[in-house]
Amino acid sequence: MSAILGFIKFAAALCLALAIFFVVNLASGGLFTNRDLEEPAYVILRDEEEAPAAPAEEQSFEELLAAADPAAGERVFKECRACHRVEEGVHMVGPSLYNVVGRAVASVSEFKYSDAMTGLDGEWTPERIDAFITNPRDYAPGTAMTFAGLDKAADRAAVIAYLQSLGM
The missing domain is CATH 1.20.5 (Single alpha-helices involved in coiled-coils or other helix-helix interfaces)
Structure with missing residues (x-):
């Protein structure tokens, strides 16, 4: 109870x-x-410094590449060094990226490419490299490359500028 x-x-x-x-x-x-007020009783004024900045316009890939710093690209390329080298003829898990810009896709004769890469035609243009390193598995499904990709467009442009500077 x-x-x-x-x-x-x-x-x-x-x-x-x-x-x-x-x-x-x-x-x-x-x-x-x-609820009887027709307009606010007071208004909070902001200084110009506190006002939210207008969103910056996104730059095109061409603009990013033109402004890219190869030295910054060399720093970002450290992520790629686990599998690639930039010395001519030196291959690791991935092929040498020396003089890769303008080179035919899967064209290094002494490197064994995955079927996904040998199925691609054309050459490595800056735009194509950008698309590939954004997300390699989406670009070439079935590729052996396990790298997730570079998210920032500025980082990709800097890496491409660095790779372009090597073959000169």
Whole structure:
């Protein structure tokens, strides 16, 4: 019997707490909300420095590549060094990337490419390299390249500028 009485007291206390919360919420809403105003009572002015900046226009790949710094690309290329080298004829898990810009796809005779890469035609243009290193597995499904890709367009442009600077 006392367990039932304890449960009833608990339920009554919970209902009373909810009723108090509802009444306080209703009263405070009535006190602090004035729906009769036609315009705001005050306006918060911002300094020009605090105003949110307008979103910058995205640059095209050509603009990014033209402004890219090969030295910055060399730093970003450290991610690629696990599998690639830039010395002529030095291959690792991936082929040498020396003079890759303008070279035919899968054209290094002493390197064994995956079927996904040998199935591609054409040459490695800057735009094509950009598309490939954005997400290699989307660009060439079935490629053996496990690299996830470079997210930032500026980083990709810098790497391509670095690779272009090597064959000169």
